[in-house]
Amino acid sequence: MVSPHPQLKKVTDRVIERSKPTRSAYLARIDQAHGQFPARGALSCANLAHGFAGLEGQEKFAIKSVREPNIGIVSSYNEMLSAHAPYRNFPDIIKQAARESGGVAQFAGGVPAMCDGITQGNAGMELSLFSREVIAMSTAVALTHNMFDAALCLGICDKIVPGLLIGALQFGHLPTIFVPAGPMTSGLTNDDKAKVRQQFATGQCDRGALLEAESAAYHSHGTCTFYGTANSNQMLMEVMGLHLPSSAFVHPHTPLRDALTGEAAKRVLELTVERGNYTPVGHVVDEKAIVNGIVALLATGGSTNHTLHLVAIARAAGIVIDWNDFDELSQVVPLLAKIYPNGKADVNHFHAAGGVAFLVRNLLEAGLLHEDVKTVAGPGLSHYTQEPKLIDGKLQWVPGTEASHDTKVLRGIEEPFAPDGGLRLMQGKLGRGVIKISAVAPEHRVVKAPAIVFNSQEEVQEAFDKGELKRDFVAVVRFQGARANGMPELHRLTPLLGVLQDQGFHVALVTDGRMSGASGKVPAVIHVSPEALLHGPLGKVRTGDMIVIDAQAGVLDIEIDSKQWAARVVEAPLNQAENEAGFGRELFGVFRSAALPAEQGASVFGAMIGEANGAHASHAPHHPHATHASHATH
Incomplete structure (x- = not known):
């Protein structure tokens, strides 16, 4: 062995x-x-x-x-x-x-x-x-x-x-x-599906064409x-x-x-x-x-x-x-x-x-x-x-086979597609998050651009439709964590940001929400912890702040005077009540109020299971504010 x-x-x-x-x-x-x-x-x-x-x-x-x-x-x-x-x-x-x-x-x-x-x-x-x-x-x-x-x-x-x-x-x-x-x-190729999604996002095809493409992919x-x-x-x-x-x-x-x-x-x-x-x-x-x-x-x-x-x-x-x-x-x-x-x-x-x-x-x-x-x-x-x-x-x-039957898809240890796994821990003044760069081209892995702050993906969609995003920027989409609204995946942003990157703009996403395995070619720092609702530093970011993302070095930072940064307050969400009612959300209020930070699994059970398993204090989930304090120093 x-x-x-x-x-x-x-x-x-x-x-x-x-x-x-x-x-x-x-x-x-x-x-x-x-x-x-x-x-x-x-x-x-x-x-x-x-x-x-x-x-x-x-x-x-x-x-x-x-x-x-x-x-x-x-x-x-x-x-x-x-x-x-x-x-x-x-x-x-x-x-x-x-x-x-x-x-x-x-x-x-x-x-x-x-x-x-x-x-x-x-x-x-x-x-x-x-x-x-x-x-x-x-x-x-x-x-x-x-x-x-x-x-x-x-x-x-x-x-x-x-x-x-x-x-x-x-x-x-x-x-x-x-x-x-x-x-x-296998149905419609993934490339063709993605192409039609981007065409729909830019008005180049109608909903009927989009539905036909999606039906051919999921069939x-x-x-x-x-x-x-x-x-x-x-x-x-x-x-x-x-x-x-x-x-x-x-x-x-x-x-x-x-x-x-x-x-x-x-x-x-x-x-x-x-x-x-x-x-x-x-x-x-x-x-x-x-x-x-x-x-x-x-x-x-x-x-x-x-x-x-x-x-x-x-x-x-x-x-x-x-x-x-x-x-x-x-x-x-x-x-x-x-x-x-x-x-x-x-x-x-x-x-x-x-x-x-x-x-x-x-x-x-x-x-x-x-x-x-x-x-x-x-x-x-x-x-x-x-x-x-x-x-x-x-x-x-x-x-099983000892040789790959298609080295464009699967390779042996002697000729990998990349020398590392493509997952990075990102940390700095904005907290701790993760980024998956295996689908991000090397030239897009470092982005330094002004922030545009959003409190929902609908706000991003509205700005895109108005033509306000045709520039270099980092979309900071906050109040998307487990405590705020259940941490939904922000898939609506993928085709929008992909279109802008294809047009030559340097764009990236930073969020306390999720993007899942469908995150693709646009650099996305996700699961940023502590989340904004728990006084996380994303709540202190303002539109125009210079954001630094270096996926190679694991840097998630903001260029700002340290005293000015310390003096800033975390903004409160504008319409938090909208995430608490309708479509069964009332039934999940107890889950939102008990969810642990993302790095602890965003789980409702973590503390209870830890206590049942005899967790020592050092292994027990941190209080949200303690988590914020410890992570902010990284």
Whole structure:
């Protein structure tokens, strides 16, 4: 086995040391729950009778006898979203496979699944980030009946997978496998889609032409094929050992997809206490698995949303990571994939070029992934250098390719697209944020220009429509953090700023909001923390201030006399009440008021989980004002 890269070891050792109090408390909870197996054996007769009353035949007998392991299915199925619609038939496949393997499966519960692609630019987008918390709670409700010996989590997209995993980790004693549904087939090319969006933004085509282009891109069952948060989720679940190997990017409604779904049921039964190969999810998701997830994200140019989600996931398992860990790993992890928006290809091209198996093989050979981890496929990450095939109708795993089939999309460690992961920690007088530069051309990575301050993306759109933005500037879009309005993704800004950059202007974005994996060629410093509503320094910026963004050096600054800067007050949002009512926003007020800063995952649960895991004061989330003070000095 190749020795870990020194930087990988350094960061991992630091995470392990930092997490000792919380991780040990979390593992103690798993050990305590372990002694209660089989789970439903602890139920009274009345409890148990309620638990199997809805079943018939062999399943009822199996659960009643408390002899065979029972799988709880938690699904994000709905028929509106293309990524989740394929899950409709998965429970039947899972139940049949469980029967064939001497087990049983029950549909334990459903979780909501909203789509940022539908809600972006609309009021519903302000519920998006906190839907992760709702999904986590829904997962807990589904599993809390204590009827199950294992779980299968069916989820794909943006907040769904992080929410499912956060919820599942509260039942860390249960073996759990995540079951993907796969991407849709390729449609309109990403370049052509982006071109039509920019044409619409500048009035060169009408809404009918735009809708035709979008329909040609998003056209069937399966995940959207660009490499945003949804497909980044799938990458992470594999490299963290929670999927069956190389199962993420197999199309729905194919024999191989169905075989993998059935195999997930059979495999999770083998991981139960009853079968003697006990592998609970809380042991799979350890410090090394979390670091492996960060590495995979960096090596593929994945979604910046995971600078929030991975932090929240880690904390749910008693593990404490921060943006310094991402930044230091990014310095040594090379970019091995070019997937839209970082390139022209989509995830189908990536999978055909060699996919996850090729990626993992190369990163392991370079010492940039931990091989000595537990996975649902067995001990060791080397399982994930294999890929599934149907041979004579039987599912088998064979070694993945040792050579990329398309070096325009996927490359080996010896010829990367870039020497680093393209994710930077940005810090200075304006706070701390992150920038993804893998899609930003080198000549656009340093911008020094006057600020134009906006308090919403609608204000940016209005200024663009009036022709007021045809100049060099940095758009400072503030009061977009979790406390202010739920931290919506600001996708409406992407085509507008892209048009201006194409016209030769030096433009950039600085915001306490999100842009996600769809952020593209315009430099965008996002998740700036502390957010403006929590007295963050973005609230002190005024239109005309000279902003300095240097993505190479990690600088986010403002050129101003220090005394003048210290004397400035943080402006208050003009129409905060508009973000508190309508479209269900009233129901999420408690989430907004409790959300932690972005670098702590923007989670509602962070403090509560930390306390449950025995967090020391130094590891507990900072008070918002303390966070502001400490970050302002960087």
